[in-house]
Amino acid sequence: MTERLYYKDPYLREAEAIVEDIRFEGEKVAIKLDKTIFYPEGGGQPGDRGRIKGKEFEILVENTVEKPDGIWHIGTLKGSTPQKGEKVKLDLDWHWRYENMKIHTGQHILSAILKKLYDLDTSGFHIFEDYAKIEVNGEVTWEMIERAELETNAIIQKDLPVIIEEYKYLPDDIASILRKHVTKVKDKVRIVKIGDVDMTPCGGTHVKSTKEVGFLKVIRFYKKSKGIWRIEFVAGERAIRKLNEILKDYWGALDIMPNKNPPLSERVREILESIDKLEDEFDAQRRELWKWKEQALLSRSWEVGNYNVVTFVESWDMKDAQAFAVDFVKNNPGTIVILASDDYVIFARNEEVPVSMKDLLKKVLEELGGKGGGTDNLARGKIEAEPEDVIDVALEKLKEMLKA
Ligand SMILES: [Zn+2]
Incomplete structure (x- = not known):
C-alpha cells in the first residue's frame, strides 16, 4: 500500500519514492510508488497534479487516483519507461493543491455555519476547476446565505488552528459531537477540528489555519x-x-444594453417586453399583408367547376406559406390554394371543396416524382421540378378530379 505522505504533512511539495508498478493506459502512463505526496481524487477533492522525475524519464502527472492496490499517478511520459525499484523525485503542483486545500477547509467552515444557523446538513461536496459545490437538505435564500457568509468569513479571519486527529477507535465523547456521523471505523478515522467551530471526519487535505482560506x-x-x-x-x-469572470460578464452584458444602467435583470425585462411588443406589431403587419395578398390572389383566381382555384409561386419559408394557405381557404368558401416554391409545394382547400388534397398531391407526385403527404384539407410535398410546372400539373389534375 502506498504510504500517504500528504497526511503526515499536507504542505510537503517534494519527496523521493521508489517505483512499484507501471501501467500504460492508451496514451497515458500510470505509476505506483511506495509513498506519495500526491492526494488521490476522493471525498470531493480532485486528484493532485505535478511531476515525477526519474533518471531518464519524466511524468507529467495530470491526475492521481486510488485503486484497491494503491495510489496511481496518471499522466504523460517523456523519456524511457520507468523501471520497478527505480528511485524517483516527486514535485507537486503546489498551486493547484493549495487552492484545493483552501476551498476544502472553507467548505468545512461554511457547512458548520449552515448547520449551526439553520440546521442544514451538507451531503454532497465537490471541488471543480474554478469553483466548488455542496448540497444541503433544505431551502436557502440570499438572506440566509449572506448571514452564513459573514460568519464564515469572520471565522476565516480569526486565524483558528485546523487540527487533524487520527483514531483507530472513536471515543464516544468525540463521536457524539461530530457534524457528520461515523458509522464504522475501517482502518482509522481522521477527525478535522477547526477551533471550536467544527469537528468532522474527513480524508481530504486542509490548510493549518483558517486565515489561509482567505475569503469565501x-x-x-x-x-x-x-x-x-x-x-x-x-x-x-x-x-x-471566479468573481471577476462573473462581474466581467455582468458589466459586459449591461454594456451592450440600450440602457446601460443596472440592475441587469430590469434591462433584460425591458428587452423581453419590447420583443413581445414587436412580435405583436409584426403579427398585425402580417395579417394586413395577408389581407392584401388574399385580395390580389382572388382577383386572378381560376374558376374550375363551381370552385375558385388560386395558384402562385411563393418564396416565404414553408411555415409562413402554410399558415397563409390555411388562413386563406378558411376565409374564402369554395377555394383551393395551389402554391409552389423551389423547396416545397402546398395544397389547401376550403371544407366545401369535395376533392382531397392528399389525393391531389399523390397524383402530382405520380407524374413528377418527389415525396409528401397530408390530409384531405392540407397536403405538403417536395418535388424536383420548376414551381410553374408543378402548378400546371396540379391544375390539370384538379380539373380532372373536379369533373369526375
Ligand atoms: Zn475536509
Whole structure:
C-alpha cells in the first residue's frame, strides 16, 4: 500500500519514492510508488497534479487516483519507461493543491455555519476547476446565505488552528459531537477540528489555519431536487478569479444594453417586453399583408367547376406559406390554394371543396416524382421540378378530379 505522505504533512511539495508498478493506459502512463505526496481524487477533492522525475524519464502527472492496490499517478511520459525499484523525485503542483486545500477547509467552515444557523446538513461536496459545490437538505435564500457568509468569513479571519486527529477507535465523547456521523471505523478515522467551530471526519487535505482560506463567497444556489439545494461557492485565489469572470460578464452584458444602467435583470425585462411588443406589431403587419395578398390572389383566381382555384409561386419559408394557405381557404368558401416554391409545394382547400388534397398531391407526385403527404384539407410535398410546372400539373389534375 502506498504510504500517504500528504497526511503526515499536507504542505510537503517534494519527496523521493521508489517505483512499484507501471501501467500504460492508451496514451497515458500510470505509476505506483511506495509513498506519495500526491492526494488521490476522493471525498470531493480532485486528484493532485505535478511531476515525477526519474533518471531518464519524466511524468507529467495530470491526475492521481486510488485503486484497491494503491495510489496511481496518471499522466504523460517523456523519456524511457520507468523501471520497478527505480528511485524517483516527486514535485507537486503546489498551486493547484493549495487552492484545493483552501476551498476544502472553507467548505468545512461554511457547512458548520449552515448547520449551526439553520440546521442544514451538507451531503454532497465537490471541488471543480474554478469553483466548488455542496448540497444541503433544505431551502436557502440570499438572506440566509449572506448571514452564513459573514460568519464564515469572520471565522476565516480569526486565524483558528485546523487540527487533524487520527483514531483507530472513536471515543464516544468525540463521536457524539461530530457534524457528520461515523458509522464504522475501517482502518482509522481522521477527525478535522477547526477551533471550536467544527469537528468532522474527513480524508481530504486542509490548510493549518483558517486565515489561509482567505475569503469565501457563495456565487449561486438553486434547488437541485426534492429537499436538496445546491450551493456553489469559491474561496482563496479562485474566489477572485471566479468573481471577476462573473462581474466581467455582468458589466459586459449591461454594456451592450440600450440602457446601460443596472440592475441587469430590469434591462433584460425591458428587452423581453419590447420583443413581445414587436412580435405583436409584426403579427398585425402580417395579417394586413395577408389581407392584401388574399385580395390580389382572388382577383386572378381560376374558376374550375363551381370552385375558385388560386395558384402562385411563393418564396416565404414553408411555415409562413402554410399558415397563409390555411388562413386563406378558411376565409374564402369554395377555394383551393395551389402554391409552389423551389423547396416545397402546398395544397389547401376550403371544407366545401369535395376533392382531397392528399389525393391531389399523390397524383402530382405520380407524374413528377418527389415525396409528401397530408390530409384531405392540407397536403405538403417536395418535388424536383420548376414551381410553374408543378402548378400546371396540379391544375390539370384538379380539373380532372373536379369533373369526375
Ligand atoms: Zn475536509
